[in-house]
């Protein structure tokens with residue numbers, strides 16, 4: 001049986017599941033919730049208190065899981081549900097999407113569905129004043145998927161602040177943010193190791209990740225050229241001090257600048273072990289000159305309560 005990971009906060013206590021859920025203990029997958037069982041929300045709550053963040057579903061349950069996920073995304077507007085609960089759900093939806101990116105980009109249909117999910121989260125971030133804070137409240141990203149989720153969250157919120165609000169612009173930005181580091185997969189490098197700690201040989205492999213990503217996605221016609229371009233350029237910073245093209249960031253599109261700023265911001269948070277909610281002063285100090293100052297200030301403004 002092939003399993004796919006799903007984050008725990010996408011399973012909503014009180015909402016029955018019609019797919020099987022497994023927990024991984026060591027190398028074994030243990031049946032945890034059967035689709036025929038009445039759904040016991042307390043079991044999910046107790047797992048959370050034990051620090052479990054990830055559960056698994058069999059590949060054949062994915063369609064039912066995604067249907068269930070979309071019902072939850074529809075509830076993001078429901079103000080009767082606590083903002084914290086909705087935020088955790090939104091955050092874990094993005095993390096799950098990043099972790100299962102290969103499935104989302106596989107076909108036109110799955111890709112379009114992912115775009116719609118991104119839009120639901122963008123709308124939530126735009127409409128709820130405290131959504132960004134709640135979504136980032138878990139602190140430093142613990143893996144590459146949480147990083148991608150942070151970058152998407154920050155980029156979608158910053159986009160609304162700088163006037164990028166049309167669906168046709170939010171969709172490519174959100175998808176590029178979610179997929180931007182896909183080229184790190186299969187590189188053989190520990191994705192948690194910051195590039196500051198790599199030896200020259202490893203650094204060479206690392207620096208190839210934007211171009212590696214392009215080779216992974218460019219044959220898929222449903223991923224527009226704009227998304228491919230944004231992923232290729234996501235490590236470009238300042239006046240030609242990034243990679244792979246040593247481009248001047250100020251000459252690239254506003255969406256690209258938003259993506260690159262949010263990526264570098266969350267990357268710095270990972271390197272320093274600081275929460276994205278608390279690192280903007282340090283970032284401004286360390287990275288001044290590498291990004292448009294007005295844009296850094298706008299990022300600072302969205303991070304203030």
Ligand SMILES: [Fe+2]
Pocket residue numbers: 180181209234235
């Ligand atoms: Fe990257």
Ligand SMILES: [Fe+2]
Pocket residue numbers: 147151180181263267
């Ligand atoms: Fe990144």
